[in-house]
Amino acid sequence: xxxxxxxxxxxxxxxxxxxxxxxxxxxxxxxxxxxxxxxxxxxxxxxxxxxxxxxxxxxxxxxxxxxxxxxxxxxxxxxxxxxxxxxxxxxxxxxxxxxxxxxxxxxxxxxxxxxxxxxxxxxxxxxxxxxxxxxxxxxxxxxxx
Amino acid sequence: xxxxxxxxxxxxxxxxxxxxxxxxxxxxxxxxxxxxxxxxxxxxxxxxxxxxxxxxxxxxxxxxxxxxxxxxxxxxxxxxxxxxxxxxxxxxxxxxxxxxxxxxxxxxxxxxxxxxxxxxxxxxxxxxxxxxxxxxxxxxxxxxxxxxxxxxxxxxxxxxxxxxxxxxxxxxxxxxxxxxxxxxxxxxxxxxxxxxxxxxxxxxxxxxxxxxxxxxxxxxxxxxxxxxxxxxxxxxxxxxxxxxxxxxxxxxxxxxx
Numbered sequence: 001x002x003x004x005x006x007x008x009x010x011x012x013x014x015x016x017x018x019x020x021x022x023x024x025x026x027x028x029x030x031x032x033x034x035x036x037x038x039x040x041x042x043x044x045x046x047x048x049x050x051x052x053x054x055x056x057x058x059x060x061x062x063x064x065x066x067x068x069x070x071x072x073x074x075x076x077x078x079x080x081x082x083x084x085x086x087x088x089x090x091x092x093x094x095x096x097x098x099x100x101x102x103x104x105x106x107x108x109x110x111x112x113x114x115x116x117x118x119x120x121x122x123x124x125x126x127x128x129x130x131x132x133x134x135x136x137x138x139x140x141x142x143x144x145x
Numbered sequence: 146x147x148x149x150x151x152x153x154x155x156x157x158x159x160x161x162x163x164x165x166x167x168x169x170x171x172x173x174x175x176x177x178x179x180x181x182x183x184x185x186x187x188x189x190x191x192x193x194x195x196x197x198x199x200x201x202x203x204x205x206x207x208x209x210x211x212x213x214x215x216x217x218x219x220x221x222x223x224x225x226x227x228x229x230x231x232x233x234x235x236x237x238x239x240x241x242x243x244x245x246x247x248x249x250x251x252x253x254x255x256x257x258x259x260x261x262x263x264x265x266x267x268x269x270x271x272x273x274x275x276x277x278x279x280x281x282x283x284x285x286x287x288x289x290x291x292x293x294x295x296x297x298x299x300x301x302x303x304x305x306x307x308x309x310x311x312x313x314x315x316x317x318x319x320x321x322x323x324x325x326x327x328x329x330x331x332x333x334x335x336x337x338x339x340x341x342x343x344x345x346x347x348x349x350x351x352x353x354x355x356x357x358x359x360x361x362x363x364x365x366x367x368x369x370x371x372x373x374x375x376x377x378x379x380x381x382x383x384x385x386x387x388x389x390x391x392x393x394x395x396x397x398x399x400x401x402x
Contacts, residue, residue: 003240011376012378101373101381103373104372104373105371105373106370107254107369109255115368116381116385120381123381
């Protein structure tokens with residue numbers, strides 16, 4: 001299941017028509033987990049695809065947002081996910097340039113306006129993540145001028 | 146390449162669909178319960194148009210999970226029978242079967258629709274485990290909504306059996322006691338094709354869809370589960386539009402239960 005949603009999250013940025021009869025295998029190893037694992041995995045996989053030199057329309061940046069008690073928050077930890085007063089986990093992934101969602105799941109209980117607020121917060125967080133991803137790529141390949 | 150996609154898109158521009166439905170119109174939904182009265186504790190057959198799904202409930206006694214020692218458990222299984230669609234193959238459940246069972250599981254679990262505390266027999270030792278088994282008989286599109294409806298109709302139809310603490314065995318005879326159910330959400334799947342949002346996609350529309358969003362809506366319009374599918378992305382505005390549509394349609398479907 002987690003591999004399916006990660007695949008769907010990454011697929012929209014790739015142009016696979018250039019590689020007929022080819023399979024791109026993406027392996028994600030989780031060495032330590034403390035909630036938000038699929039999001040971290042997607043962030044890493046998007047960078048790895050770029051590092052592999054595949055043509056991409058955009059990066060994919062992912063974060064989990066949600067509600068802990070009655071507070072809407074970004075990047076839930078394991079303790080927050082297991083909060084006894086009720087917790088909602090919404091893993092999302094954005095294509096940061098177009099601000100479109102490629103991953104969206106939800107477990108918990110939210111009202112529509114809370115969800116809207118959470119998605120807006122996720123959009124902002126993913127823009128920050130994208131900057132960090134771009135920085136990492138530039139550090140490896142040097143600033144292109 | 147999908148030849149149907151172009152034709153479906155040309156129809157959508159004219160505000161119609163392959164089977165002449167409106168964008169917000171479900172096919173005919175029929176719910177029949179107790180379809181397997183002898184072997185299952187609860188069962189239901191749901192048809193949405195030509196899509197047909199059977200769900201059955203069984204119960205067993207087992208050990209609780211260590212983090213919930215006083216709560217019963219629930220296990221959802223879906224098997225995509227090869228007879229139901231040219232796309233389904235025999236063998237162990239593939240990724241699509243797992244997604245179907247997870248989508249049903251998640252809505253029931255996250256809404257806490259089953260009062261699992263009432264399924265505790267002896268804290269830390271013995272609890273009831275509810276098995277929900279889902280078998281699509283025919284996939285003519287929107288298997289998710291049909292499977293979910295079948296699952297909750299079967300849960301509502303379930304009569305519990307007794308556990309004999311002395312002999313430590315289950316007495317396989319249905320009692321009058323129903324399952325302890327609380328607020329059941331309704332699941333609604335919306336697909337996007339170009340700029341159109343459609344409820345209850347048929348087989349061809351599913352093949353042509355850009356994106357899909359399954360939303361589980363509670364009676365107070367709050368959302369307890371959601372899952373995006375399909376190969377294309379969605380904007381926040383599109384997601385909110387799809388949720389509005391799901392909330393609206395969930396009200397209609399709830400009346401049928």
